[in-house]
Amino acid sequence: MMAPLPVLLAVAFVAAIMAPHARSDPSPLQDFCVADLNATTAVDGFPCKPASTVVDDDFFSRSIAASTSTRSNPFGVNATRATASTFPGLNTLGLSITRVDMAPGGLNPPHSHPRASELVMVLKGEVTVGFTTSANQLFSKAVRENELFVVPRGLQHFQLNTGAGDAVFVAMFDSQSPGVVTPTFSLFATKPAMPMEVLAKTFLMTEDEVGAMKSKFDGF
Numbered sequence: 001m002m003a004p005l006p007v008l009l010a011v012a013f014v015a016a017i018m019a020p021h022a023r024s025d026p027s028p029l030q031d032f033c034v035a036d037l038n039a040t041t042a043v044d045g046f047p048c049k050p051a052s053t054v055v056d057d058d059f060f061s062r063s064i065a066a067s068t069s070t071r072s073n074p075f076g077v078n079a080t081r082a083t084a085s086t087f088p089g090l091n092t093l094g095l096s097i098t099r100v101d102m103a104p105g106g107l108n109p110p111h112s113h114p115r116a117s118e119l120v121m122v123l124k125g126e127v128t129v130g131f132t133t134s135a136n137q138l139f140s141k142a143v144r145e146n147e148l149f150v151v152p153r154g155l156q157h158f159q160l161n162t163g164a165g166d167a168v169f170v171a172m173f174d175s176q177s178p179g180v181v182t183p184t185f186s187l188f189a190t191k192p193a194m195p196m197e198v199l200a201k202t203f204l205m206t207e208d209e210v211g212a213m214k215s216k217f218d219g220f
């Protein structure tokens with residue numbers, strides 16, 4: 001017997017509201033909503049500045065214009081993010097961008113973005129980009145100036161400078177706040193610390209062996 005019409009409509013409605021979860025940030029409800037970074041109310045995103053106080057500069061940012069130092073950390077990488085937090089005009093628009101400067105041999109260690117896919121464009125040098133799937137397959141490619149590589153949402157990925165000199169790339173995201181999860185930090189640099197028993201059992205190592213790895217992350 002067919003389910004009654006109201007039940008079918010209810011199922012269709014639930015399916016319709018579930019569908020956006022497969023996409024990026026929700027669609028905006030107005031032309032713009034420049035973030036009021038001073039607002040004290042907590043919402044999903046930032047509240048809007050009053051439209052009457054919005055100026056040209058709210059839609060402009062030099063936050064990734066400058067090259068950064070790649071020698072001040074052991075990875076030889078420096079990421080500068082233009083998200084809704086640093087570029088309030090992005091609030092509610094569902095996109096953001098990061099500039100990454102890399103020393104020769106520099107590595108952006110494996111990490112994932114829970115809320116966004118990532119479109120990489122190399123501006124300078126050669127960067128090998130790779131991601132792993134939920135079936136543990138690795139896809140990777142050496143990407144050169146003006147070339148693109150895309151990393152699907154939520155998957156682990158890395159960028160390694162495989163060129164001769166410095167490298168620069170930008171990563172564009174379909175979220176105003178993609179988030180970053182780096183497993184090495186999630187395991188070795190949490191506060192409070194992950195229980196040693198969990199770490200040792202995870203890596204099939206003794207606590208001393210894991211302790212030697214973990215100590216490298218003390219400063220992070």
Ligand SMILES: *[C@@H]1O[C@H](CO)[C@@H](O)[C@H](O)[C@H]1NC(C)=O
Binds near residue numbers: 035049
């Ligand atoms: C936030 O507060 C600072 C200092 O009080 C002010 O200069 C700035 O314009 C405020 N920003 C917004 C978006 O209201």
Ligand SMILES: *[C@@H]1O[C@H](CO)[C@@H](O)[C@H](O)[C@H]1NC(C)=O
Binds near residue numbers: 068
């Ligand atoms: C990134 O570069 C800036 C400016 O050159 C520097 O102040 C900062 O310490 C660097 N950050 C890291 C994580 O190396």
